[in-house]
Amino acid sequence: MKINLQNLTIEKAHTALLAGEYSAVELAQAYLNVIAEKNADINAYVEVYTDVLEQAKHAEEMFKNGTATILTGIPISVKDNMLVKGKESTGGSDILKGHISIYDGTVIAELKKAGAVLLGRTNMDDSAMGSSTETSCYGPTKNPLALDRVPGGSSGGPVASVAMDGALAAFASDTGGSIRQPAAYTGLVGLKPTYGTVSRYGLMALASSFDQIGPVTKNVADTEILFNATNIYDTMDSTSVPMEKRVCAKTAVKKIGIPRSWVNGEGIEESIKKNFEETCTKLKDAGYELVDIELPLTEHSLAVYYVILPAEASSNLARYDGMRYGLSLPGKDLLDTYKKTRGVGFGKEVRRRIMLGTYVLSHGYYDAYYGSAVKVQNAIRKELANVFEKVDVIMTPTAPTLAFKFGEKMNDPMAMKLSDLFTVPANVAGIPGISIPSGKAENNLVHSIQFMAPHYGENLLFEIGKKCEEILK
Amino acid sequence: MTLPEVQKLADLIRIDMDQAELESVARDMDAVLAYVDQIRAVAASISEADGNPELTLTNVMRADTGTLPEGVYTDAVVANAPEHDGNFIKVKKIL
Structure with missing residues (x-):
């Protein structure tokens, strides 16, 4: 049977799967067909997983034995900076080419537990630094709404996968707009949840005090479903906020x-x-x-961001040294190996931001830049x-x-x-x-x-x- | 920013950059620093109370001990290493 993917939502798909209108395998196959037809041109996915139908069969079992939930059998794509055990994940960067995740991030583990079907990993700007997905080591992703335009970034792949009907929803990360801006460019709904809600365990760190995982979907109801499924306390993320503290005094918008x-x-x-x-x-x-x-102060957020983000990124990306995973280009000694590997492995924008971050944290400039940025950040919060x-x-x-x-x-x-x-x-x-x-x-x-x-x-x-x-x- | 300053930073961040890149980085750094410079004046206009990091995140510490059972991830970790010898990751000599 032909499934209308264009108007499909999580709730509609769940109802149909429950009623047996089509099976989880048929639904997954419908998405795989679209990916086979469109991905070579759009470049939303950088890898389609080989076990998609196996996952869908597992979802069918869950429907048969009564353990299915709203997410069982729902085909979802994930950004290339989220760890899926046994699969490659590279953060859109040459420096992590060949890196195989050794564990599932918390969001991925929750999706698997619920029986969601993970279709593959999607394109993104190198190390999530960019607003157009043009800096990816896999080449740019096209905007499915207008092929001569960018899909936004850094989550260009996740949004394009949904906008081209190659996934029902996607999970991505947002450090400064990387979910919301690409969702805007492709006509979708994107949520950056409150810091401390959705666990970042298993997400490659960019700027740890800003990074947040969230969903990209076709409508608000689907976003709500995916947020509720992942809005859980996690001891593996030290910034996860206990559930009893996740309270908002307001109850309605007036x-x-x-x-x-x-x-x-x-x-x-x-x-x-x-x-x-x-x-x-x-x-x-x-x-x-x-x-x-x-x-008046919030209007200075972008300047604050471009001090704190590179500062944190320069520290987080120090771990990519060619010793433990990913690219390694042998040099004449250890230092030379580091410099060669990082010089070639990181893209141009990443190299610049690491340098900027190191500069604003250096002796003599720390107070002027980083100190000022944190002070303005606190005033913006207030x-x-x-x-x-x-x-x-x-x-x-x-x-x-x-x-x-x-x-x-x-x-x-x-x-x-x-x-x-x-x-x-x-x-x-x-x-x-x-x-x-x-x-x-x-x-x-x-x-x-x-x-x-x-x-x-x-x-x-x-x-x-x-x-x-x-x-x- | 001068070329020697940029070269020093490139050495500090352990990234090889050729002459052309060093020159373009110097220009880009100047542009971004000129933009972010606005926060210095803004910060100076903020009272201590408003800039008070009462809401700022604090570091969460834990004891410096192993948290995972031994051996469970060894094979996967070693398999990711560019060079290894048995269960050891091989690196160039440090001293």
């Missing part, structure tokens, strides 16, 4: 904060501003109270906490432009970095953010808006997100 001067600032495309204003009008018509807010006393959620565009063309920003590192302008604050403050499609745009692209909520306020995001799906069609 007031939406609009940082108008920020949204109308420089570098934001006119069509983005126009869609944002239209969205404001529709939300007002739907009964929400829109409140103008000022975020500013946002104060704003959330007055409003329930904050709304911005997800990105300042629509998906751009290949090569457009590769030689302008600052322009590339500015595409994370609106997504970075949620990582800097540790709060959750969700990107939601907000209407059709030119060139078959889709507009997107972002909502941010106080810590542990994911339910507020799901509530307003579902409302938006009704009124922004």
